[in-house]
Amino acid sequence: MSVLPKQAVKAPSPPPARPAPPGHYLEVKNLSVHYGETQALFEVSFGTEKNTVLALIGPSGCGKSTLIKAVNRILELTPGARIDGDVLIEDESIFGQKVDLISLRQRVGMVFQRPNPFPKSIYDNVAYGLRIHGVKDRSTVDDVVEWALKHSALWDEVKDRLRTSALELSGGQQQRLCIARALAVQPDVLLMDEPCSALDPIATGKIEELIMSLKQDYTILVVTHNMQQAARVSDHTALMWLGKLIEHNRTEEVFTNPKEKITEDYITGRSG
Amino acid sequence: MTDEARQSIETARRKVTGKTKAPLWAVLFESLVRGITGAVILVLFFLMGTILVRGGGQITPEFLLQAPRDGMTAGGIFPAIMGTFFVVLFMIVMALPLGVFGAVYMVEYSKGGIMSRIIRAAVNNLAGVPSIVFGLFGLGFFVLFVGRNLDHHIYGVPRTAEEVQAVQAEMAPLQAEAREEAINLADERGITDPAELDAFVEAYVEEQTPPVPRTVFGQGAMFWAAATLAILVLPFIIVATEEALRAVPPSTREAAYGLGATRWQVISTVVLPQAKPGILTGAILAVARGAGELAPILFVGVTFFTPGLPLTEPVNFGLFSVPVVNPFEEFMHLNYHIYTMATQHHDPIGTRGIQFGTTLVLVALTFVMNLMAIVLRRRYSKKS
Numbered sequence: 102m103s104v105l106p107k108q109a110v111k112a113p114s115p116p117p118a119r120p121a122p123p124g125h126y127l128e129v130k131n132l133s134v135h136y137g138e139t140q141a142l143f144e145v146s147f148g149t150e151k152n153t154v155l156a157l158i159g160p161s162g163c164g165k166s167t168l169i170k171a172v173n174r175i176l177e178l179t180p181g182a183r184i185d186g187d188v189l190i191e192d193e194s195i196f197g198q199k200v201d202l203i204s205l206r207q208r209v210g211m212v213f214q215r216p217n218p219f220p221k222s223i224y225d226n227v228a229y230g231l232r233i234h235g236v237k238d239r240s241t242v243d244d245v246v247e248w249a250l251k252h253s254a255l256w257d258e259v260k261d262r263l264r265t266s267a268l269e270l271s272g273g274q275q276q277r278l279c280i281a282r283a284l285a286v287q288p289d290v291l292l293m294d295e296p297c298s299a300l301d302p303i304a305t306g307k308i309e310e311l312i313m314s315l316k317q318d319y320t321i322l323v324v325t326h327n328m329q330q331a332a333r334v335s336d337h338t339a340l341m342w343l344g345k346l347i348e349h350n351r352t353e354e355v356f357t358n359p360k361e362k363i364t365e366d367y368i369t370g371r372s373g
Numbered sequence: 374m375t376d377e378a379r380q381s382i383e384t385a386r387r388k389v390t391g392k393t394k395a396p397l398w399a400v401l402f403e404s405l406v407r408g409i410t411g412a413v414i415l416v417l418f419f420l421m422g423t424i425l426v427r428g429g430g431q432i433t434p435e436f437l438l439q440a441p442r443d444g445m446t447a448g449g450i451f452p453a454i455m456g457t458f459f460v461v462l463f464m465i466v467m468a469l470p471l472g473v474f475g476a477v478y479m480v481e482y483s484k485g486g487i488m489s490r491i492i493r494a495a496v497n498n499l500a501g502v503p504s505i506v507f508g509l510f511g512l513g514f515f516v517l518f519v520g521r522n523l524d525h526h527i528y529g530v531p532r533t534a535e536e537v538q539a540v541q542a543e544m545a546p547l548q549a550e551a552r553e554e555a556i557n558l559a560d561e562r563g564i565t566d567p568a569e570l571d572a573f574v575e576a577y578v579e580e581q582t583p584p585v586p587r588t589v590f591g592q593g594a595m596f597w598a599a600a601t602l603a604i605l606v607l608p609f610i611i612v613a614t615e616e617a618l619r620a621v622p623p624s625t626r627e628a629a630y631g632l633g634a635t636r637w638q639v640i641s642t643v644v645l646p647q648a649k650p651g652i653l654t655g656a657i658l659a660v661a662r663g664a665g666e667l668a669p670i671l672f673v674g675v676t677f678f679t680p681g682l683p684l685t686e687p688v689n690f691g692l693f694s695v696p697v698v699n700p701f702e703e704f705m706h707l708n709y710h711i712y713t714m715a716t717q718h719h720d721p722i723g724t725r726g727i728q729f730g731t732t733l734v735l736v737a738l739t740f741v742m743n744l745m746a747i748v749l750r751r752r753y754s755k756k757s
Contacts, residue, residue, distance in 0.1 A: 178627065203635060206633035215624060220647060232642075
């Protein structure tokens with residue numbers, strides 16, 4: 102990892118303006134995924150812009166999680182998974198030969214369905230990403246941990262017990278800790294795989310607020326089962342159905358004026 | 374509710390709750406099972422009780438802290454306790470890294486490949502080999518092959534009959550020359566008494582000719598015994614480590630990979646720390662197993678009697694210098710001590726007390742180690 106975030110520590114200052122790329126910020130092109138013989142994704146294509154939230158909705162097993170796991174190539178850890186097609190971030194393929202898996206995953210952070218903190222202290226959880234990328238300087242790590250915890254709205258709850266085990270936190274706190282852990286390595290894109298499915302409504306509310314505020318600095322892809330949640334937090338919504346992308350549009354459009362019959366049935370609860 | 378309905382409900386209830394009389398075979402079977410269980414427990418109690426009662430009286434500071442004396446009819450078993458301790462210590466130091474790395478390879482690197490299948494088959498077969506075969510292997514491989522060759526290449530010890538002859542042929546003229554000189558010298562000094570003359574010549578020859586190379590590695594030794602035991606317990610450590618590694622939830626691995634960790638970082642910073650209690654449990658059980666074995670070490674270094682621990686010359690540690698355990702010497706062992714006292718000693722009846730005392734020490738040692746494993750496992754399962 103080249104950049105370490107002295108500047109990010111101070112404030113989430115806007116990143117240096119790059120010339121606007123011709124395509125979308127993040128673009129998925131004809132992405133197909135097979136698990137052995139079974140095909141889980143069928144030529145999915147869509148794009149999403151910088152500093153927006155895209156919600157992926159759809160019934161269980163429709164390929165939402167598979168899709169976002171392909172974006173940081175963590176899908177490749179699943180035995181038997183085969184990926185065809187391409188994913189571009191700022192017009193650069195993530196499957197390219199020059200792409201370093203480690204810096205890709207540093208750039209594309211991920212928050213999982215169930216909170217999965219390491220059985221280490223709160224501090225060590227957040228510092229983990231920095232340490233594996235070779236940051237040793239104590240005060241830098243301290244600063245980044247504090248920044249990441251503040252940024253994930255957890256600081257006030259844990260600042261007095263950073264050295265206690267992360268497993269003692271509640272589920273919602275653990276999930277925000279996982280977000281802090283992902284933020285600490287300074288990603289550009291955040292993938293969230295049903296981040297609230299294991300949480301109670303209050304914790305869910307906090308995570309949703311967090312998603313909306315994180316949008317200023319990150320490009321977010323969030324998978325959700327919960328259509329109200331998609332409506333609340335996202336700018337764009339994409340409906341997946343049996344491994345295919347059915348509809349992708351601005352969230353209000355999808356919910357108020359769906360183009361496809363499947364979408365209408367799904368969001369009104371007649372199917373799925 | 375009608376009486377009829379009530380009656381049928383009552384019947385059904387009786388069927389369900391089993392108020393009806395059990396058939397005769399069920400009663401017989403139950404008492405048979407109870408009886409066998411009771412017998413097993415009884416045997417255990419009898420065994421432990423005998424050892425405790427007859428060995429307990431033996432345990433004194435002298436017994437624990439002194440070497441045997443008076444032709445092994447008195448004194449203690451200190452060298453045997455320490456021999457057991459150190460051979461097991463060396464064993465686990467060798468077996469643990471090997472076993473853990475082997476398991477890490479199988480679980481984390483080769484997912485179901487041909488290599489891992491071969492290793493797994495080898496491990497399973499290794500666990501089934503009778504322990505005396507390990508002993509023969511230790512003698513043949515470690516002592517005779519590795520040890521003898523080390524001796525040959527480092528100290529020039531001859532290995533074969535031809536090499537022995539060659540050394541003798543080389544030495545013969547030197548010895549003859551020295552002998553002649555000695556006789557002349559004795560003449561000059563006026564030594565005439567035949568016995569005195571012989572002694573003088575022998576001493577002179579030995580002094581003047583180069584020493585015959587001595588075996589250092591090519592003999593039974595604590596180190597080879599530990600290596601043999603290490604192979605014996607390797608399957609246990611591999612299997613325990615494998616289980617511990619597989620018990621680490623995939624979600625925490627994913628979390629680490631998702632942050633950009635390399636495979637090695639995931640293993641070293643996430644997987645191994647979480648698997649540590651399980652690995653330690655396996656290691657302790659392996660130690661208990663290794664401490665209880667006699668057959669594998671029978672030919673590779675265990676001995677009837679040493680006056681104390683095999684020690685080296687004092688080693689300088691900067692501030693102080695103390696002798697350390699010399700792993701290339703023969704050693705005493707509790708198991709072998711029990712065996713020799715019971716079967717090889719000239720007075721096996723008279724040394725019964727020592728036999729029971731030694732047995733008690735051995736049982737206590739393995740019991741403590743198993744207890745440690747249980748405590749570790751309990752603590753581990755509470756955490757997760």
